[in-house]
Amino acid sequence: MPDYWARHDPSRLALRTADRAIAFDAFDRITNQVAHLIAAGPTVPGGFVGFLGKNSPDLYFALFGAAKTRSGMVIYNWRLSPGEIAAQVADSQAHMVIVERDSETLWQAALALMAEPPETLWIDADDTLEASAAGQPDTRPAIAVEHDDVAFQLYTSGTTGEPKGVMFSHAAINAMRLCEHLEPAYDWQDGDSFINGLPNFHLLHIGIALQCIYNGVAIDIVRQFDPAAMLDAIGARRPTLLTLTPTMLQILLDHPAAQTADFSSLRLTLYAGSPISLGLIKRAIAYMPCRFMQFYGSTEAGGAIALLRPEEHDLSDEERLKSCGRPLPLVAMRIVDAADRDVPDGESGELLIRQPSITKGYWRRPAMTAEAIRHGWYRTGDIARRDADGLFYIVDRAKDMIVSGGENIYSSEVESALSTHAAIASVAVIGVPDPRWGECVKALVILREGHVVTEPDLIAHCRAHLAGYKVPKSIEFRESFPLVPSGKISKKDLRAPYWAGHGRGVA
CATH class of the missing domain: 3.40.50.980 (Rossmann fold)
Known part of the structure; x- marks a missing residue:
């Protein structure tokens, strides 16, 4: 990639720091x-x-x-x-x-x-x-x-168990670029620059960086994600492209300096890495004068699987804002039941994906590779559904689903309902032991600065938006949440204290 641009447009900007x-x-x-x-x-x-x-x-x-x-x-x-x-x-x-x-x-x-x-x-x-x-x-x-040589390897963040080395070949990287090249929503323009403060040990950083270098887009380097530093860099360097996880986007918008920050240079903000709450994406769209695009992917997939494209970010269609979109060109997505049978539209099941950029496998773990990738299909571990228009919705991580009294409750659905309350800055919903129901719904919330709300108030808010069995039985107020290195909330760590001694794994 650098060789191509060095021959075809040698003076084109590749990398930029605050002083170089x-x-x-x-x-x-x-x-x-x-x-x-x-x-x-x-x-x-x-x-x-x-x-x-x-x-x-x-x-x-x-x-x-x-x-x-x-x-x-x-x-x-x-x-x-x-x-x-x-x-x-x-x-x-x-x-x-x-x-x-x-x-x-x-x-x-x-x-x-x-x-x-x-x-x-x-x-x-x-x-x-x-x-x-x-x-x-x-x-x-x-x-x-060689095309099949490993170009780089990343270790999974460990939200679901032991970290594993995920291998990416040169062929897979090139195939991902082909998927993106065939996708009209990726609109690269001369003079574009991408501001990158994402953690470099995460595919979100490396994947977007490779995409930029392939397309001759300059990377504005920020040492690490810090909301004040990012806001300063956006104002000083005037990037056109921004990518953040939902957690990072919320931290950025919650920072006091965001009130006076100049986001006018941005033409597109991408967000990925975990599901976004309805309240946060509505707030971001209303606050930042740029287009938004969500991409859903996984480390093992080597990049984006599906996109909720900019034209589909419509504040008047709240249901569509919950979607992760439709697959990229050359990507196939299936939703299956426990017997690997495809389920009808509207029903939930495990999401399987097949795409040419899939990982070579887990380094030195052939059995794990064979379990995760069967007949060319990668088992994401995500619970999803598809609507009649072909839009996919990530309902929950399979390990985050709460089974209460025989009912499946998706934590993301409860989180989305709570996120629309004006007092809530961040929310995480987990299942905790319950002597009658096996487990019940518990919400952990961080309040916005200057806001006061009670547990009964939030439970009443949930009752107005959710079926009774999905409403949290308890709500706990927190100052912060534990995060995995990629910026996602570590539900494994949130669950651990409640399940200690109950014999259930919390990974």
Whole structure:
């Protein structure tokens, strides 16, 4: 991708930080030098190079530099504990890990737990990866890269169990670009720039970044998501494209500086990563003067599965705003029952997807791969339904569904009802033990600053919007929620205290 733009439009902007702009000709040249630096180290073609650090140009230099040596890049989560980092490094068998000095304490503690520690290549603001590679040749290494080679690997966030390394081949990445190229809702324009403060160890970051680089769209790099920093960067750098998870979007809009922030440069905001509440998307549409597009996907899918396109974001059609849209070109979606039979429109079941960008599988876990991908169909673990117009709706995660007295209750439906209350900033609904019903509905809420509301008030609000058996039996007020690294609320952690001693798994 960098090579193409370096030959066809070398001065086109590729990367930008607060104080630097990098064109595609420099981007391609630097990634060649990084490739030679990596090839001179202990790595082997077909192996992995690791990266532990926040967002920076060096992240992209490492990703494309490693690819040019036929090495896959594994991006580790700098928020993890030393033990978790050590386990992922050992699992990925990386021979070299590029580590920012900001993560030195974490990395040194992780190294002490490794039986066979990899070589560490330290980088920081002064001694960057680019600087370390400056003496290397700036031509591409004479190494053949195969379509089926792993380009990068990400570890799942662990919302549903043990983190697993998800492999992505060059062929899958190119196939995802083809799906997007055939999709008219992706409207790339000359002069576009994408502001990226997403966590780099998550597919939402890497997937959108690759999409931008493929299309010659500049990436405005923000070190990490911070609402004040993002608002400042949007005002100063005037990006045209923004992507956030719903949690991040809410945090951004809740920040006091959002009241005076200038969003006028944005023409499109994409949101993905978890279902969005009706209250939040209505608020965002009313507040931000740009178009919105939702994409539903998963790490294993390699990118977007379905889009709720900008023209379908209609404030007068609240039901449609709950949808995740329709599949992209070349993507197939099925909803099946427990016996893998397709269910009629309107009925809920597990969502299966088939698309050309699907993962190669879980690294060193063939049994898990075979369980997740059967006959080419990936089992998402999401409960979904399709309406008569062909729109898909993610009803809940299978593991988040609450079974109370034999009735299936989808937590997202209760969350959506509560999110429309003016006093609520954020809400998470879980099932908790109940001696009569097996489990019952409990809502955990964070109130907007300056708002006061009682538990009976919120229960009455739910009764006006939900069937009686879906109404929370109790509501608890919180100051914050535990989050997984990708920014989603960790319901596993929310459930754990209530189910301790009850013999039910909380993953």
